[in-house]
Amino acid sequence: MNTTTKNAPLATRTRVVLLAGVRSLGLSLWMLPVAVLCSTLTLVSISLVPIGIGVFTTPPLLGAVRKFADVRRRLAAQWYGIRIPSAYQPIPQNATPWTRTSTLLRDPAVWRDLRWLQVDMTAGYVTALLPALLLLYPLEGFAVAAGLWRPLSRFGGYWYGFVHVTGQGSALAAGALAAALLLLTPFAPRLLTAHFRLTRAVLGASQAELAERVRVLTETRRDAVDTSAAELRRIERDLHDGAQARLVAMGMDLGTVEMLLDKDPAKARQLLAQARQSSADALTELRDLVRGIHPPVLAERGLGDAVRALALRLPLATEVSVELPGRADAPVESAAYFAVSELLTNAVKHSGADRIWVDVHHAEGMLRITVTDNGKGGAMAGAGSGLSGIERRLGTFDGVLAVSSPAGGPTMVTMEIPCALS
Structure with missing residues (x-):
């Protein structure tokens, strides 16, 4: 709990604790079977890659593991604002099975997911389940003190924590222990937060991977800038050597025509036809240049x-x-x-x-x-x-x-x- 929660009214703090318990219970009920299933099937599939079978089964299974991990990332962000970065290498969907499998198995993020599954089944499961136990276990102690010990006494008594309940006196001792445990329930949100921090420690991309990602993106951006600069130089060269030269020639022809209109009309008409052709050629070159920059049909x-x-x-x-x-x-x-x-x-x-x-x-x-x-x-x-x-x-x-x-x-x-x- 943060400082704001500590200073909140009792009703608000109670609601936060109960919400953490519900989340803990819901999370622990499905995470263990899913983690065990994903881990077992994926490891078996990877072991079958050398004989060819795993090439077809590994990509979809690793995709399922990634979705499972993404669900945990989303819950961590939505519930407690814990951001878990990822840095998966993109893979074309239409690549061959061999290409997809080899690319996935070379991705450090994939192996990090598999390590996380092992942690999620052990320490992760304990940290996810503890908040729910902090709320439910005291309720069990109160039920024992209220009389649940009687049917349980037929089986030689009942152990509640370190209290051996065999009669009403020991049942009240169990109720007292439950009341003491109830004082620990405000720590339930902190325990669930610890679960997601453990998840981030194992599942989150390392600083080295994120730095490599930044390096790749920097290089691609630099390539884009270099390409844009080269494209601008090409456009400048094409305008200078093509349309601009034709327009200059057309201007000179029109100047000559202006001088020859009275002296040599036939020659003037010939130069006018030449200027008309130059303008048509310049227009064609400009259209080709524009099409090379951004085709009109694309826009x-x-x-x-x-x-x-x-x-x-x-x-x-x-x-x-x-x-x-x-x-x-x-x-x-x-x-x-x-x-x-x-x-x-x-x-x-x-x-x-x-x-x-x-x-x-x-x-x-x-x-x-x-x-x-x-x-x-x-x-x-x-x-x-x-x-x-x-x-x-x-x-x-x-x-x-x-x-x-x-x-x-x-x-x-x-x-x-x-x-x-x-």
């Missing part, structure tokens, strides 16, 4: 229609499936669009495929995009490849990229970006 119609427009311009047969009930934030849509654009360009240039499939949908707070081709395979997301650039682009938004591209194909690239849709 007006959203990611789904923008990806469909990309597919229509490809020389290969492309099927696009879109299930988006709303729109993501503009920066997320832009990152996803250009990532898909680069993947489609790579598939056309390097895969040798004759068919491409694109799937775009949103589920469980994730924008998931899968680009698949039936080409020769062999794509890798190593340093220097186009895929690594896409990975950095997605990393700006905590997104991930997974590549499945065995020799001989097919190639499947899955992207995930956490986001909410409007």
